[in-house]
Amino acid sequence: MAEQARDKNESRLTERGRATRERILRVAADMMLVKGVSSTTLDEIRAASGTSKSQLYRHYPDKDALVRDVVALQAAEVLERHHQLLRRLNSFRGLERWRDAVIERNALRNGAYGCPLGSLASELADQDEEARRVIAAHFGTWEGLLEAGLTRMKDSGVLRADADAAVLATGLMAALQGGYLLAQTTLDVTPMRIALDMAIDHVRTYAAPADDGVPPHGGSTGR
Structure with missing residues (x-):
């Protein structure tokens, strides 16, 4: 209402x-x-x-009304940015490009202020139940973008059939948000790169066997 x-x-x-x-x-x-x-x-x-x-x-x-719109604004901009990066994701190269784009953007401020949506979550989730639910839904959408890309990687034979796209997407999101926090506290994006590299390396453990000498992460360079 x-x-x-x-x-x-x-x-x-x-x-x-x-x-x-x-x-x-x-x-x-x-x-x-x-x-x-x-x-x-x-x-x-x-x-x-x-x-x-x-x-x-x-x-x-009142301030609550303004905070609700700030959450909506930050979520819309974050999700649109990641939609553009992930909408054609179907390869390991595409996953690396997503990683690089996220890190490069965060490096503009040396990691300061963290993730726009994650920062709101850390402050509001324990204080405002409505805000927590809304932000959780936005994170679900964000994670869904990763899951959809990983599912395309399964469908195209880049990942094995036993790879759980939802679980892998959660791992990537956890590495991303942890990386934001570490970069924020150190004012250095190096920890963020390490966290995302390790998460992507874990996804690689589900790479399908190479055919005819082509590496599993070859093929399309979907973003």
Whole structure:
């Protein structure tokens, strides 16, 4: 019901109102990533977004409403990014390209601030049951992108038939999130690369036997 009401209110906004709402949301997402949800106040968001109190509270009557939209925004952007990286995944080379893209993006800030969605999860999961469920669903979608790629690797004969795509996807996701945390605490993406390399090496243990001298990770270079 709350989501339907929010969608209805959104449809009534003028172009200027939508721009104001978007500005508030973007500022809030950036500040909450850097400072954390609990340390970010509505007054700080109002000042940084250049909006009045009446404008802020017209769009977001309380902080919880704003946090919900920040979660939705971060999840949408993370999932879209990984969808682009994983939508054609069907080879080990594609898995390596995904790894490289994730690490290169995280290296832009030397690992600072961690995963945008994971950071929200670590702060909200034990405090807000609704937020925990929503974030868990987003992580399920994210893991599903990996599982779908691994399933394609099975279907194309890159992985053996006994490879459990769901289990392997969970392992890759755990390595990714652990890598984000280690990179964040050390300000160095090296631990992230090690974690993902080890997870991918485990996936390789399920590689189908090579045919005619072609290595199991050969073939298509699907992303």
